[in-house]
Amino acid sequence: MELAIQQKLLSQAKEAMKLAYVPYSQFRVGAAVLDQNGRIHLGCNIENAAYGPTNCAERTALFSAIAAGVAPRTFTAIAVVGDTIDPITPCGVCRQVMIELCNPDTLVMMGNLAGECNVMTVQELLPGAFTPTSLER
Numbered sequence: 772m773e774l775a776i777q778q779k780l781l782s783q784a785k786e787a788m789k790l791a792y793v794p795y796s797q798f799r800v801g802a803a804v805l806d807q808n809g810r811i812h813l814g815c816n817i818e819n820a821a822y823g824p825t826n827c828a829e830r831t832a833l834f835s836a837i838a839a840g841v842a843p844r845t846f847t848a849i850a851v852v853g854d855t856i857d858p859i860t861p862c863g864v865c866r867q868v869m870i871e872l873c874n875p876d877t878l879v880m881m882g883n884l885a886g887e888c889n890v891m892t893v894q895e896l897l898p899g900a901f902t903p904t905s906l907e908r
């Protein structure tokens with residue numbers, strides 16, 4: 772994937788941090804997912820007084836893209852940015868959702884406000900995952 776597109780995706784994820792609804796943690800996270808048609812879909816974390824219903828930025832971006840009509844497993848890359856010391860790393864629930872809605876080789880770009888970035892594939896982030904084929908008997 773072109774460097775310019777990677778940088779754009781990261782900067783859009785950083786921009787999406789501004790949309791976060793984080794009255795409990797004050798920890799803003801932004802995400803941006805790139806579809807096959809070159810469109811970018813944004814996400815932010817959205818918290819809840821009951822804590823459990825909180826939605827991470829990565830899932831908001833993926834769900835938003837699906838709701839906009841993008842077919843599952845057609846995403847090229849997803850970027851996520853948070854104000855962390857080391858580049859942010861997605862939670863286990865988001866990794867499970869990425870396995871379902873992305874491809875094994877979809878790139879996950881993980882950044883912080885210092886401009887550092889780690890890149891891994893969805894499969895690398897969740898080896899041995901329970902997937903749709905795991906339900907086959």
Ligand code: THU
Pocket residue numbers: 793796798800815816817818825826827828829851859860861862865
């Ligand atoms: N969070 C994300 O949105 N993405 C991550 O990758 C890590 C955690 C959110 C959930 C919660 O709103 C806040 O960050 C603190 O955990």
